[in-house]
Amino acid sequence: MLRICTGKSAQICLNSTFRTARLRSANYQFAGASFVRFNSSNSSDPLVSKSEIQTQLPSFDETTSSAVDAGLAVSDQISQVVGEASSHVGYLSSIGMAKSWWWPPELIQNIMEQIHVYSGLPWWGTIATTTILVRLLMFPLYVKSSDTMARNSKIKPEMDAINAELMAATDMVEGQRVAMKRKKLMADNGIKNRYLAAPILQVPLALGFFSGIRQMANYPVDGFTNQGIAWFSDLSLADPYLGLQIITASVFISFTRLGGETGAQQFSPMMKNVFTVLPLLSIPATMNLASGVVLYFAVNGACSVLQTLTLRNKWFRQKLNIAEVVKHEPTPGAPAKGIIETFKENMEKARQQAERRQAMQDNEKKLQASAKELKSNKNIKIVHRSDFKKSRN
Template identity: 85%
Template sequence: MLRVCTARSARLCLSPTLRTAMRSSTPVFGGVSFVRLNSSKTPDAAVPNLEIQTHLPSFDETASSAVDAGLSITDQIPQIVGEASSHIGYLSSIGMARSWWWPPELIQNVMEQIHVYSGMPWWGTIVTTTILVRFLMFPLYVKSSDTMARNSRVKPELDAINAELMAATDMVEGQRVAIKRKKLLAENGIKNRYLAAPILQVPVALGFFSGLRQMANYPVDGFTNQGMAWFSDLSLADPYLGLQIITASVFISFTRLGGETGAQQFSPTMKNVFTILPLLSIPATMNLASGVVLYFAVNGACSVVQTLILRNKWFRTKLDIAEVVRHAPTPGAPSKGIIETFKENMEKARLQAERRQTMQDNEKKMQEAAKELKGNKAIKIVRRSDFQKGSRK
C-alpha cells in the first residue's frame, strides 16, 4: 500500500538510519532531477532546482524511483534524505521549526524557506538570513541613535534634574521634579522607549544560537558539506579558529566606534573592557559548531557597517538623525573605575529606594489623617444651652 508523507507525518516515513544519513545526493522524484546548490559541488555540476515542492515526497515512491534507476539499498539512503531536505517541511519532520513564534523555531522556519526557494547552500542561507534580520531591525537602531543624540544635547540639565529627583524626600516634590523632567524631554523630542531597540537583539541572537546549534547537532542534511573555505563542515568546530578571530575583531571595532547606534560615548576604561571581553570569547566559542560562529561573525560585521553608516554625517542628515553633542568633562572631577562606579550606582539605588519608601509611608499617613478628618466632619457639636432650650419647649 502506498503511503504518502506530509510535512507533519514525514517522521514516520523516515527511519532513524535514514534521518541520520547526511551526505549530498542527486534525488529523482516524479521524473524530475533535483540537484541542490552547495559548496561541495563544482560550478559545472551545480544545477538549480526545476521545481519547488511544499510537501515531503512519499518514501515508497522515492524508493521505487531509485530502484528503477538501478540504485542499491545503500545508495537509496542518502537519496531519500537528500530528496526530503529539498522540500518545505523537512525541518518540521525531524522535530524542528514547528512554530512561528518561538525565536529558535522562527529562525529555522525562515532559513528553510530561504534555503529551499533560493537553492543556496547552508552557509549562504545563514549569511542571507542574518543580513535580512539586521536590515529589518535597522529602522529601530536609527530611532535609538537619534534618541541618544538628543539626550546628549540636554545631558547637563537632565543630570541636574535627575540629581534633584534623587534627593527629593516628599511625594509632592518628587512629582514636581518628575513633571519638570518630562517637560524637558518633550521639548527636545526625546522618546526614551526607542533606547530599548538594541535590547531586541538579545532574543534574536538567542534564537539564532539555539536554532543553529540544534541544526548542527542533528545534523541537518547539508550541514556536513555545505560550508565554505576552511569550514566546509558547518556541524563541526572551526579547526583554525578563523571565525572566532573574525568575530572578536569586528566586535572590538564597533564598540570602539560608538556601539551599534554610533552614538554611545564610552569612557576609556569601558573601551578597554570591550577590547578584552571579545578576546576572551575566542576560547569560549572554540568548540561551537562553525554554523553558529558564522552567524556571530556575520552579525558582528553587520554591526560594524551599521555603526559606520550611523556615524556618517551625510547619512545622519538624510535619515534626519540629530548630531551627537560631546560635553567636556568637569574640571577637577576624579576619574572613576568600573568597580567604583558600580558601587556608587548601587549606593544611589539604595538611597533612592529608602527615600521612595519614606515618601510612600508619609503619603500613607497623610491619607489616613485626611480620612479621619473627613469622618470627624460628620460629627455635630451641640452645646449644653441647646439641650436646655429644647427641654423648655
C-alpha cells in the same frame, strides 16, 4: 567401482556408465541446494552442460564483498532520498524542528528553510543571508535609537541636574513636580526613550539564531556536513583554525570602539578596555561550537560594524534627519572612576532613592490617615441626597 566393458556390449556399457555419472552429479547439485540454468536454447542435451555446473561454493570474501556493495548501493539510495527531501519545505518539521513560527529558535529555522529551498543557496549562504535580512529589518529601530541617544546627549547637563534634584527630593509632591519638569524637558526636545529598547529586541533573536543553528548542527541537518565554504566546509564541526572566532572578536572590538551599534554611544576609556578584553575571552569560550553557529556570530558582527559606520556618517544622518551627537567635556577636577567604583556608587544611589521613596510613601499614608480621622470628627457631614430622603421618611 570401476566397470570394464568388452565385446559387443562395449557401446551399451559406456552409455550406461555416462548416464550414471550424470545422474549422480545432478543428485549432488540438488542435495547442495545449488540451482543451475539449463541452456536449452544452445544445447540439445536436456542435462546441464559441463561449463554451467558449479563444483565449488563461493568464498567468504566474495560473499562479504557482494553484501558490502549491496549495502553501499542502498545507502546511496537512502542519501539520495534524504537529499531530495531536504530540498523541500517541511523537511525540518519532519525531523522534529521548525514546528512553530513564534518560538525564536523555530522561527529562525523556518525562515532559513524557506530561504534555503527557494533560493537554492548552500547552508553557509543561507545562514549569512538570513542574518543580513534580520539586521535590515531591525535597521529602522536602530535609526530611531541613534536619534534618541543623540538628543539625550544634547540635554545631558540639564538632565543630570534634574536627576540629582529628583534623588534629593524628600516629599511626594516635590518628587512629582521634579518628575513633571523632566518629562517636559524630554518632550520639548522630542525624546522618546522607548526607542532605546531597540538593541534589547535583538537578544531573543540572537538566542534564536544560536539555539536554532546549534540544534541543526548537532542533528546534523542534511547538507550541514558538506555545504560550508573555505576552511570550514563542515558546518556541524568546530572551526579547526579558529578563524571564525578571530573574525568575530575583531569585528566586536571594532564596533564597540566606534560607538556601539547605534554609532552614538559614548564609552569611557575604562569601558572601551573592557569591551576589548571580553571579545578576546570569547575565542576560547566558543572554540568548541559548531562552525555554523560561529559563522552567525561573525556575519552578525560584520553587520554591526557596517551599521555603525553608516550611522556615524554625517551625510546619512542628515538624510534621515538624525540629530548630531553632542560630546560634553568632563567636569574639570573630577576624579576618574573605575568600573567597580562606579557600580558601587550607582548601587548606593539606588539604595538611597529606594529609602527616600519608602519614607515618602509612609508619610503619605500618615497624612491620608490623619485627614480621614479629621473628617470623621467634624460635626458637619456630607450626606448623599438619597440617604437624606431615607432618613426623613
